[in-house]
Amino acid sequence: MDDFRSLRILDTFKALFIKLDIDYPVMRRILQVKLTLDERRVPSIFNGEVKKEGSIYLKTLALYAFYGLILIPFIILGENYMFQMSLVFGVILFILMTSMISDFSTVLLDLRDKSILNTKPISMKTINAAKIIHVIIYMSFITSAFVAIPFAVGLFTKGIGFALIFLVEIIIVNLFVVVLTAILYLLVLRFFDGERLKDIINYVQILLSVGIVIGYQILLRSFDLATINVEYVFSWWHLFIPALWYGAPFEMLLHQQFSTPMIVFSSLAICVPLISFYLYSRVMPSFERNLQKLMTETGSNKKKWAGMDSFFSKIMCRRKEEQIFYRFASKMMTQECEFKLRVYPALGLSILLPALFVFNDLRMYSLSEVSNSKTYFALYFCNLMIPGVIHMLKFSGTYKGSWIYRSTPIQYISSIYSATLKAFFVKLYIPIFLINSVIFIWVFSPRIIPEIVLTLLVAVVQIILTYRMINNEDYPFSQSYEFAQEQQTANNLLLFLITGLFVVGHFIALSIPLGIYMYMVILLVIIVFGWRVTFPKK
Numbered sequence: 032m033d034d035f036r037s038l039r040i041l042d043t044f045k046a047l048f049i050k051l052d053i054d055y056p057v058m059r060r061i062l063q064v065k066l067t068l069d070e071r072r073v074p075s076i077f078n079g080e081v082k083k084e085g086s087i088y089l090k091t092l093a094l095y096a097f098y099g100l101i102l103i104p105f106i107i108l109g110e111n112y113m114f115q116m117s118l119v120f121g122v123i124l125f126i127l128m129t130s131m132i133s134d135f136s137t138v139l140l141d142l143r144d145k146s147i148l149n150t151k152p153i154s155m156k157t158i159n160a161a162k163i164i165h166v167i168i169y170m171s172f173i174t175s176a177f178v179a180i181p182f183a184v185g186l187f188t189k190g191i192g193f194a195l196i197f198l199v200e201i202i203i204v205n206l207f208v209v210v211l212t213a214i215l216y217l218l219v220l221r222f223f224d225g226e227r228l229k230d231i232i233n234y235v236q237i238l239l240s241v242g243i244v245i246g247y248q249i250l251l252r253s254f255d256l257a258t259i260n261v262e263y264v265f266s267w268w269h270l271f272i273p274a275l276w277y278g279a280p281f282e283m284l285l286h287q288q289f290s291t292p293m294i295v296f297s298s299l300a301i302c303v304p305l306i307s308f309y310l311y312s313r314v315m316p317s318f319e320r321n322l323q324k325l326m327t328e329t330g331s332n333k334k335k336w337a338g339m340d341s342f343f344s345k346i347m348c349r350r351k352e353e354q355i356f357y358r359f360a361s362k363m364m365t366q367e368c369e370f371k372l373r374v375y376p377a378l379g380l381s382i383l384l385p386a387l388f389v390f391n392d393l394r395m396y397s398l399s400e401v402s403n404s405k406t407y408f409a410l411y412f413c414n415l416m417i418p419g420v421i422h423m424l425k426f427s428g429t430y431k432g433s434w435i436y437r438s439t440p441i442q443y444i445s446s447i448y449s450a451t452l453k454a455f456f457v458k459l460y461i462p463i464f465l466i467n468s469v470i471f472i473w474v475f476s477p478r479i480i481p482e483i484v485l486t487l488l489v490a491v492v493q494i495i496l497t498y499r500m501i502n503n504e505d506y507p508f509s510q511s512y513e514f515a516q517e518q519q520t521a522n523n524l525l526l527f528l529i530t531g532l533f534v535v536g537h538f539i540a541l542s543i544p545l546g547i548y549m550y551m552v553i554l555l556v557i558i559v560f561g562w563r564v565t566f567p568k569k
Contacts, residue, residue: 115279356450433509
């Protein structure tokens with residue numbers, strides 16, 4: 032096995048680990064094995080690129096370094112450090128938290144080594160230390176790649192004082208993200224078990240992804256942007272926004288702003304991660320005990336959902352065969368953890384983005400002004416998730432079971448995918464669309480109901496077009512997620528542009544007397560004939 036450079040650096044802290052009663056040689060060997068195995072794991076940012084030449088992880092770090100360039104304008108433009116560095120650390124927290132969720136949650140929740148290590152004379156303190164150091168090593172690499180260039184720019188443009196504060200805060204932020212994620216999972220592990228726990232963890236990861244977008248909105252609202260000179264105005268709820276904690280030390284130390292909010296924020300930036308780490312070290316044994324619940328298989332109560340699936344399958348599908356595939360697709364979309372983790376964040380954003388556009392307008396204009404505007408076109412953001420979700424319908428973590436398609440006497444092959452698309456429309460799209468429709472009708476009044484119906488018809492047309500463009504005769508849920516990223520970006524970009532064309536068509540229809548209703552008729556004709564041509568009865 033390789034003697035990794037990160038382990039050689041770790042050797043300089045050997046005395047500290049020994050002082051903490053950790054068996055350092057054993058911990059180092061465990062880490063060496065884990066790092067060797069991780070070389071075979073493809074980070075989620077490079078989904079599917081397992082056959083490419085070169086080091087996947089080096090490519091990942093290069094990509095993070097490229098992303099880090101977006102921090103440079105915030106650092107060099109002006110010296111309003113509270114505003115600039117709060118935004119910088121907002122982006123850093125976003126990148127680190129999403130990396131922690133997508134790539135390293137599996138490390139925190141890993142059970143594969145328990146059957147080996149727990150049978151050996153190794154203390155739990157040593158095993159737990161190896162786990163946390165394992166995550167911190169990779170998070171340090173990602174953070175270094177992401178902030179290296181902005182750090183150098185800050186050093187040369189703002190001076191050594193700025194760079195030292197930046198460096199210390201980056202170290203603290205890394206610790207904070209790792210410990211925060213671990214404590215969050217500990218709380219989930221404490222109250223749930225088995226298969227239900229796996230579902231809960233998926234939803235926690237999804238809520239974190241959506242919550243980060245909301246966090247951006249809250250962060251920007253913490254500043255008064257009405258004038259050219261951005262001014263920070265303190266409110267009590269700002270204490271719950273970590274990005275502001277890490278902007279405050281720059282303002283306090285470099286501009287000598289020793290106001291009460293700056294002192295409190297700076298104290299939180301240091302104390303919260305350290306206290307969190309202390310609490311995590313204390314409850315780590317409990318975390319490991321509760322982690323055993325992931326190995327249990329407790330069936331959750333899904334009978335009521337099965338009854339609803341049966342009801343909707345009879346409404347949406349005429350043939351018995353198609354009804355069976357509808358129920359099968361519904362279960363796959365709602366019960367497979369990996370599918371939910373990859374798809375549901377996009378669904379959450381589809382709920383969030385249209386509402387954000389409306390509420391942003393309500394901040395600047397009165398309700399009567401907004402209700403008479405055409406901001407309801409933001410409802411089309413619900414349709415932007417259609418290409419990505421339909422693309423993901425081809426993949427599954429249990430794709431090896433797709434042999435059943437070929438061994439079953441299926442009368443109409445087209446019914447497999449037609450039923451799957453109907454299940455997607457009813458199970459995933461309609462609930463999101465209805466939530467946004469209720470909000471939009473409340474804001475814009477019932478006068479927009481025809482517009483809402485038109486948007487829904489456009490969604491059905493887009494489902495048909497998307498299927499025809501990305502389908503390559505694969506069965507639903509029949510491919511490995513390893514290949515989920517191939518050719519997806521170009522197709523999705525083209526399909527996003529198609530959404531824009533439908534919006535233009537909607538605008539044109541508004542300029543013609545009864546144009547909305549004529550547009551509806553055209554879409555209905557396209558849906559009827561398009562569905563028959565795409566899914567023939569053969």
